[in-house]
Amino acid sequence: MINRLVLENFKHRPVRTLLTALAIGIQVTLILTLVGLSFGMLNDIAKRTEGTGADLVVLPPDASIIGFSQTMAEGIVSKVRELPHVALATGILMQPIGGINYITGIHLNEFTQMSGGFEYLAGGPFQQPDDMIVDEVYARGAKIHVGDTVNLGKPWHVCGIVVPGKLSRTFAELKTVQERYSATGQISRIYVKADNPANIPAIQSELQQKLPTYGVYRMEELVSLMSVNNVPMLRQFTDVIIGVGLVIGFLVVFLSLYTAVLERTREIGILKALGAGPGYILDILMRETILLSVFGTITGILMSYGVRALLSAFVPSFTMEIVYSWWPFAAILAAIGSLIGAIYPGLKAARQDAIEALSYD
Amino acid sequence: MIEIRDLKKTYHVGDVDVHALRGVNLSVERGEFLCVAGPSGSGKSTLFHILGGLTPPTSGEIRIEGRDLLKMTDAERTNLRKTTVGFVFQKYNLLPTLTAQENIDIARDIAGRRQADPHFSEVLSLLGIAGRLRHKPRALSGGEQQRVAIARAIVNRPALLLADEPTGNLDSENSRIVLDLLRRLNHEFHQTILMITHDPEAAAYGDRIVRMKDGRIY
Ligand SMILES: Nc1ncnc2c1ncn2[C@@H]1O[C@H](COP(=O)(O)OP(=O)(O)O)[C@@H](O)[C@H]1O
Ligand SMILES: [Mg+2]
Numbered sequence: 001m002i003n004r005l006v007l008e009n010f011k012h013r014p015v016r017t018l019l020t021a022l023a024i025g026i027q028v029t030l031i032l033t034l035v036g037l038s039f040g041m042l043n044d045i046a047k048r049t050e051g052t053g054a055d056l057v058v059l060p061p062d063a064s065i066i067g068f069s070q071t072m073a074e075g076i077v078s079k080v081r082e083l084p085h086v087a088l089a090t091g092i093l094m095q096p097i098g099g100i101n102y103i104t105g106i107h108l109n110e111f112t113q114m115s116g117g118f119e120y121l122a123g124g125p126f127q128q129p130d131d132m133i134v135d136e137v138y139a140r141g142a143k144i145h146v147g148d149t150v151n152l153g154k155p156w157h158v159c160g161i162v163v164p165g166k167l168s169r170t171f172a173e174l175k176t177v178q179e180r181y182s183a184t185g186q187i188s189r190i191y192v193k194a195d196n197p198a199n200i201p202a203i204q205s206e207l208q209q210k211l212p213t214y215g216v217y218r219m220e221e222l223v224s225l226m227s228v229n230n231v232p233m234l235r236q237f238t239d240v241i242i243g244v245g246l247v248i249g250f251l252v253v254f255l256s257l258y259t260a261v262l263e264r265t266r267e268i269g270i271l272k273a274l275g276a277g278p279g280y281i282l283d284i285l286m287r288e289t290i291l292l293s294v295f296g297t298i299t300g301i302l303m304s305y306g307v308r309a310l311l312s313a314f315v316p317s318f319t320m321e322i323v324y325s326w327w328p329f330a331a332i333l334a335a336i337g338s339l340i341g342a343i344y345p346g347l348k349a350a351r352q353d354a355i356e357a358l359s360y361d
Numbered sequence: 362m363i364e365i366r367d368l369k370k371t372y373h374v375g376d377v378d379v380h381a382l383r384g385v386n387l388s389v390e391r392g393e394f395l396c397v398a399g400p401s402g403s404g405k406s407t408l409f410h411i412l413g414g415l416t417p418p419t420s421g422e423i424r425i426e427g428r429d430l431l432k433m434t435d436a437e438r439t440n441l442r443k444t445t446v447g448f449v450f451q452k453y454n455l456l457p458t459l460t461a462q463e464n465i466d467i468a469r470d471i472a473g474r475r476q477a478d479p480h481f482s483e484v485l486s487l488l489g490i491a492g493r494l495r496h497k498p499r500a501l502s503g504g505e506q507q508r509v510a511i512a513r514a515i516v517n518r519p520a521l522l523l524a525d526e527p528t529g530n531l532d533s534e535n536s537r538i539v540l541d542l543l544r545r546l547n548h549e550f551h552q553t554i555l556m557i558t559h560d561p562e563a564a565a566y567g568d569r570i571v572r573m574k575d576g577r578i579y
Contacts, residue, residue, distance in 0.1 A: 005463075275472060
């Protein structure tokens with residue numbers, strides 16, 4: 001019977017009900033989008049790192065797992081190459097070009113040997129020093145074709161478009177990148193391939209001895225470290241968004257229920273005259289709140305699919321995943337924010353004087 | 362069944378004390394149909410609100426079926442409304458979002474009863490609203506709404522039915538129907554009824570009339 005009353009209350013004010021659910025949905029989408037982007041981007045970076053075909057990675061001292069602000073001398077590559085059991089070693093330079101994108105300087109031959117080579121959708125390998133290869137995702141996002149000139153601080157001439165999945169989305173000759181961005185002789189990573197997988201641990205300990213301050217990771221180690229908790233600020237940023245979401249949920253439900261309680265002063269008085277105690281009145285409002293947060297969560301989940309579709313259509317380099325494991329958490333957050341928002345209106349309704357309410361017009 | 366001695370009620374409105382009841386004495390027998398008359402502001406509604414457990418008395422003695430209302434806690438007064446009294450108001454006070462049937466059902470739900478007792482269907486046929494139960498209040502005439510309100514007030518078989526100017530908003534035709542109903546409830550089901558009314562014709566439906574003035578009964 002209470003459920004009937006709750007439903008009728010919703011139907012009585014459909015716009016308020018929908019807007020409240022929508023606002024709670026935005027809270028949920030906000031969280032799911034951020035989490036989906038964190039997971040999606042990190043997984044994407046991890047997959048592309050694996051796409052290099054390397055067995056080991058050497059990072060400069062103090063470099064973070066996914067950051068590229070630290071560099072090391074290119075000369076180290078030849079020392080690495082001389083170690084026993086090392087089949088291939090190649091250095092690359094990741095140069096930030098705004099947003100989440102980097103132009104990656106590579107030795108095309110070495111990189112081809114290690115990764116198995118690019119699969120060209122259009123155009124072909126570098127011909128001129130200022131040639132650039134981009135992957136299909138980048139090309140689609142920036143609406144680039146072979147033959148175009150792209151300005152990334154410096155003009156680059158697009159010579160080829162390749163299938164994504166190999167380290168970066170934009171490539172140029174290492175030497176040109178070093179010269180153009182004043183990093184002569186500098187590289188950000190060394191990728192190493194063993195002559196036989198069985199020798200990987202031996203190479204790792206050898207490298208660790210020779211380069212004690214450097215980061216030396218096996219590929220699966222590096223990939224497993226690419227999680228939200230290991231990315232500086234991302235964890236905190238997620239917490240902030242969760243906090244903002246809670247406040248939104250709280251405010252929206254507070255206002256919505258507060259106006260509902262004011263509007264239903266007389267009805268609450270009637271229920272009290274019929275013998276409803278504070279518990280009965282609270283029960284009605286709590287059910288409304290829980291139902292609103294359930295509607296809101298469902299709306300939010302649906303909207304997160306919408307956000308993903310929009311991103312992949314307009315900003316394809318932002319890879320967003322639908323992270324199912326966060327749905328219950330987002331639902332609980334929506335419920336908590338809403339229930340906190342319901343406390344004050346609920347108490348106001350429960351305490352309301354029946355006689356005053358009945359004489360209220 | 363009702364014993365009231367020197368009952369006083371004072372409302373505090375800001376710094377001002379409003380003496381709504383200044384010493385009421387009254388006893389009502391089980392099965393009685395008592396009418397309460399008197400000018401506006403004389404304390405009639407206040408007396409009903411106290412009898413119905415909507416507000417606590419200030420001092421004096423007041424018992425319904427032996428239960429002392431002066432000592433009741435909020436929860437006990439809630440329970441009194443649930444089980445012992447039913448209200449009918451001048452403005453019907455049906456819940457606008459529910460149908461007539463649901464308005465009756467919710468009173469039963471609040472009282473924690475699951476299903477209608479067989480006696481109640483007799484009462485419903487007496488009230489003549491059986492065909493109107495699926496409608497919402499705004500689709501009902503005033504007279505129909507008041508009959509639904511009466512059904513709702515007695516669905517839990519309260520010992521006492523309190524009607525505060527139940528015909529105040531009705532035309533004479535509908536007033537007569539409602540008053541007839543109250544009289545039949547009283548005669549055929551021995552429902553104890555207290556009714557406030559300004560109208561001498563309406564007051565004649567009761568077994569007895571008491572008059573209030575300045576917070577006292579004369
Ligand atoms: N909730 C209240 N707060 C303050 N004063 C009230 C309240 N209810 C009634 N009164 C006052 O008590 C007096 C009696 O009112 P009431 O019982 O409604 O009289 P009646 O029903 O006979 O017209 C009036 O002076 C009224 O203003
Ligand atoms: Mg009155």
